[in-house]
Amino acid sequence: MKAFAELYAALDETTKTNAKIAALRAYLEKAQPEDAVWAVHFLIGRRPKRLLESRKLAQWAIEEAAVPDWLFGDCYHAVGDFAETIALLLPPAGTSSELPLHYWVQERLLPLREADDDTRRAWLIEAWRSMDERQRFAWNKLITGEFRVGVSQSLVVRAIAEVSGASPEAVAHQLMGEWQPTPSFWRQLAAAPGSAAESDGGLGRPYPFCLAYPLDGEVENLGDIQEWQMEWKWDGIRAQLIRRGGRTFIWSRGEELMTGRFPELEALGALLPEGIAIDGEVMPWRGDAPLPFAQMQRRIGRKVLGARILAEVPVVLVGFDLLEFESQDVRERPLKWRRAQLEAIAPPESALVLSPLVHAGSWDELRQLRQQSRERHVEGFMLKRLNSAYRVGRRRGDWWKWKIEPYSVDAVLIYAQPGNGRRASLFTDYTFGIWEDGRLVPFAKAYSGLSDEEIRQVDAFVRRNTIETFGPVHHVKPELVFELAFEGIQRSSRHRSGIAVRFPRMARWRHDKRPEDADTIETIRALLP
Amino acid sequence: MPLLELRDEGLYCAPGGFYIDPWGPVDRAVITHAHPDRARPGSKSYLTSNDGEALLRMRLGPQAVIQAVAYGESLTLGEARVTAYPAGHMLGSAQIRIEHAGEVWVFSGDYKLASDSTCAGWEPAPCDVFVTEATFGLPIFRWPSAGEVRDSIHAWWRANQQAGRASLLFANPLGKAQRLLALIDSALGPIFVHEEIERVNQIYRARGVQLAGARLGDGEKGWAGALVLAPPEAHASAWAKRFGTASTALASGWMRIRGTRRRRSLDRGFVLSDHADWSGLLSAVEASGAESVWVVSGFRGPMVRWLAEHGRRSISVDTRFGEAEP
Numbered sequence: 001m002k003a004f005a006e007l008y009a010a011l012d013e014t015t016k017t018n019a020k021i022a023a024l025r026a027y028l029e030k031a032q033p034e035d036a037v038w039a040v041h042f043l044i045g046r047r048p049k050r051l052l053e054s055r056k057l058a059q060w061a062i063e064e065a066a067v068p069d070w071l072f073g074d075c076y077h078a079v080g081d082f083a084e085t086i087a088l089l090l091p092p093a094g095t096s097s098e099l100p101l102h103y104w105v106q107e108r109l110l111p112l113r114e115a116d117d118d119t120r121r122a123w124l125i126e127a128w129r130s131m132d133e134r135q136r137f138a139w140n141k142l143i144t145g146e147f148r149v150g151v152s153q154s155l156v157v158r159a160i161a162e163v164s165g166a167s168p169e170a171v172a173h174q175l176m177g178e179w180q181p182t183p184s185f186w187r188q189l190a191a192a193p194g195s196a197a198e199s200d201g202g203l204g205r206p207y208p209f210c211l212a213y214p215l216d217g218e219v220e221n222l223g224d225i226q227e228w229q230m231e232w233k234w235d236g237i238r239a240q241l242i243r244r245g246g247r248t249f250i251w252s253r254g255e256e257l258m259t260g261r262f263p264e265l266e267a268l269g270a271l272l273p274e275g276i277a278i279d280g281e282v283m284p285w286r287g288d289a290p291l292p293f294a295q296m297q298r299r300i301g302r303k304v305l306g307a308r309i310l311a312e313v314p315v316v317l318v319g320f321d322l323l324e325f326e327s328q329d330v331r332e333r334p335l336k337w338r339r340a341q342l343e344a345i346a347p348p349e350s351a352l353v354l355s356p357l358v359h360a361g362s363w364d365e366l367r368q369l370r371q372q373s374r375e376r377h378v379e380g381f382m383l384k385r386l387n388s389a390y391r392v393g394r395r396r397g398d399w400w401k402w403k404i405e406p407y408s409v410d411a412v413l414i415y416a417q418p419g420n421g422r423r424a425s426l427f428t429d430y431t432f433g434i435w436e437d438g439r440l441v442p443f444a445k446a447y448s449g450l451s452d453e454e455i456r457q458v459d460a461f462v463r464r465n466t467i468e469t470f471g472p473v474h475h476v477k478p479e480l481v482f483e484l485a486f487e488g489i490q491r492s493s494r495h496r497s498g499i500a501v502r503f504p505r506m507a508r509w510r511h512d513k514r515p516e517d518a519d520t521i522e523t524i525r526a527l528l529p
Numbered sequence: 530m531p532l533l534e535l536r537d538e539g540l541y542c543a544p545g546g547f548y549i550d551p552w553g554p555v556d557r558a559v560i561t562h563a564h565p566d567r568a569r570p571g572s573k574s575y576l577t578s579n580d581g582e583a584l585l586r587m588r589l590g591p592q593a594v595i596q597a598v599a600y601g602e603s604l605t606l607g608e609a610r611v612t613a614y615p616a617g618h619m620l621g622s623a624q625i626r627i628e629h630a631g632e633v634w635v636f637s638g639d640y641k642l643a644s645d646s647t648c649a650g651w652e653p654a655p656c657d658v659f660v661t662e663a664t665f666g667l668p669i670f671r672w673p674s675a676g677e678v679r680d681s682i683h684a685w686w687r688a689n690q691q692a693g694r695a696s697l698l699f700a701n702p703l704g705k706a707q708r709l710l711a712l713i714d715s716a717l718g719p720i721f722v723h724e725e726i727e728r729v730n731q732i733y734r735a736r737g738v739q740l741a742g743a744r745l746g747d748g749e750k751g752w753a754g755a756l757v758l759a760p761p762e763a764h765a766s767a768w769a770k771r772f773g774t775a776s777t778a779l780a781s782g783w784m785r786i787r788g789t790r791r792r793r794s795l796d797r798g799f800v801l802s803d804h805a806d807w808s809g810l811l812s813a814v815e816a817s818g819a820e821s822v823w824v825v826s827g828f829r830g831p832m833v834r835w836l837a838e839h840g841r842r843s844i845s846v847d848t849r850f851g852e853a854e855p
């Protein structure tokens with residue numbers, strides 16, 4: 001636990017990627033396999049099923065720290081992080097634990113779920129009393145399952161690859177899907193390339209998804225349009241369909257196994273040849289067109305899929321790539337080849353819809369076609385280089401998303417309130433107004449889009465310029481202007497402005513604009529469909 | 530009769546005819562210390578401690594009318610007797626004891642109980658009503674010893690030296706920076722200070738406080754291995770670019786909370802404060818023996834409620850103290 005808590009602190013203490021990789025390497029090289037595998041498990045964001053209610057965790061911490069409930073609440077509000085609040089509040093540590101990570105995870109953490117409350121309480125207090133402050137913090141994080149430490153999965157992958165000498169792609173592939181955090185899994189992961197045996201547990205394992213960057217600059221910079229494949233960008237659930245060993249697996253990008261939720265796709269799997277992996281987008285679909293994504297949300301929310309919802313919201317896999325063919329990894333083959341094989345294996349009239357290719361003789365023609373995006377219920381185009389391999393993660397160069405321009409307006413900050421969780425001590429949630437008859441009416445709320453530095457500046461502004469407060473909401477002097485971007489706009493009787501927008505966010509702080517330069521209700525109404 | 534009352538310009542002592550740390554312009558201002566939230570320009574005359582006079586002059590300019598008084602020396606203002614006691618917050622920081630008609634109030638300003646070689650140490654001042662800050666008035670605020678902080682700064686500095694980087698340490702230029710200079714071992718490597726800190730250092734040195742650190746000239750090169758002390762505003766500024774890929778850190782009580790450090794994109798945070806932590810605040814209240822307590826800044830709500838639940842009359846008073854503290 002000592003080395004692991006130190007790793008956590010080291011990762012937390014730097015903002016530099018190389019320093020983080022160095023800290024991971026140093027830990028992984030020294031750690032015993034039974035500890036390293038748990039560290040990787042947690043660092044890439046896997047978490048045990050819920051171990052106990054956080055209310056109980058808080059209660060026992062409150063007793064151990066000898067503070068009243070209300071004071072714990074005030075402290076949590078200031079800290080914004082549950083595990084950290086507890087670590088800061090517990091009585092000063094007198095010692096630190098020499099026991100290894102896997103002991104704490106296997107003998108104490110995981111058994112918490114089945115234990116009775118008296119045992120849980122005793123174990124937690126035993127753990128807190130035997131750990132120093134850093135260890136307590138890491139331990140609380142493991143319990144609450146919020147083990148985020150500013151390292152991405154790809155960073156962990158790079159560190160493991162450096163330790164083992166394997167390629168990052170191979171490491172990433174092994175970490176996908178279901179695996180057990182056993183010492184033998186770690187040995188396999190850390191073994192030199194070539195020696196790693198395929199384990200049985202890897203039967204349904206998906207490939208790491210290739211992600212696209214948003215296109216920056218002019219589309220003409222991509223060169224000759226003949227070298228590119230163009231598809232509509234579908235707004236569904238990204239998924240991989242795998243057919244191996246006579247079984248079908250549907251994986252989400254979040255590495256969640258979703259097979260049971262899409263019986264249509266399971267049935268599709270049975271029609272497909274053995275040893276394939278298809279990358280695509282799960283979409284609600286009827287006839288030859290998508291249904292609004294809101295329909296899909298109706299379906300996703302259900303535990304039990306009745307016949308009615310299956311009939312009302314059928315899904316298909318809009319397939320656009322083939323990663324495995326005849327049980328071979330074909331990701332290194334050019335896209336053109338992979339697409340041709342995908343077309344060849346697609347069963348006719350099935351739940352596999354080939355993502356239609358868009359044809360255009362010039363970028364300008366494509367730009368014209370892009371205008372149809374909104375009516376087609378797509379987000380714009382995906383542009384993929386025809387001779388490109390299927391890459392791991394987000395890479396520049398071969399895959400671009402060319403999204404339709406979001407709508408944008410200039411609006412004035414009128415209300416602010418503190419955020420949740422880690423942002424609780426800052427004003428981060430804003431309401432923006434636009435002009436109507438010389439008054440600012442609330443138009444949209446937005447939380448995202450500003451840099452940390454900008455958030456601090458706005459926070460300081462709010463504190464200095466509050467006119468009045470209603471509970472947590474501060475009414476501020478109308479002075480700051482922001483460009484808001486949003487995806488959709490419609491009439492709404494529930495909003496004061498009569499307009500509702502989708503996904504509003506702050507695109508830019510318009511230091512150059514005064515509040516009177518902000519948009520009016522008339523200009524915004526003109527955007528309505 | 531209450532010896533202090535809240536007016537538009539600040540806290541007013543009617544029998545003495547003066548304000549303490551007023552935020553508006555007044556005739557007579559008694560100043561606890563030279564931080565910007567306490568010492569504001571515009572008043573006709575000022576009273577502060579001997580140790581704090583030059584710092585206050587730096588803030589207010591040459592025209593300001595400033596009278597200085599030694600710690601422990603009593604002065605009659607109107608019908609009140611006024612005495613300054615050391616608050617341990619920074620050079621010249623004072624608690625103001627007011628006595629009138631058999632009643633004693635102590636306005637403690639900002640204070641800390643921990644020792645600090647750059648200023649006179651905090652002294653308890655028994656009173657009937659104790660007026661306190663609560664900048665860090667939550668039990669999550671528990672300060673490590675100055676020795677532990679010094680050791681971790683040294684370790685960070687050494688690691689940066691080995692990596693060939695400069696160490697850029699941000700701190701409040703008035704008080705905290707000087708405390709750090711006195712704490713850090715100047716034998717470990719060259720220490721440079723931002724000019725804003727150097728201006729304050731000169732005043733400290735003139736009062737007999739020994740401080741390491743050389744003024745940062747424009748011509749210097751080769752920062753690798755050096756420790757550079759600068760005000761927090763210099764973080765990510767054009768000024769800081771000259772240090773290349775320096776490791777950055779901030780010394781502040783707020784560094785106790787991980788989120789406050791991460792939001793500022795700092796590599797390290799050192800928990801070092803010139804304010805009392807939770808237990809320090811409670812000890813000061815206890816030592817005052819006061820029947821009632823006014824809480825005037827910081828986490829006023831929790832502090833008032835805690836004191837009330839522990840049998841002490843206390844109220845929260847909404848002031849403008851603490852506004853500009855980093």
Ligand SMILES: [Zn+2]
Binds near residue numbers: 562564618639
């Ligand atoms: Zn102060």
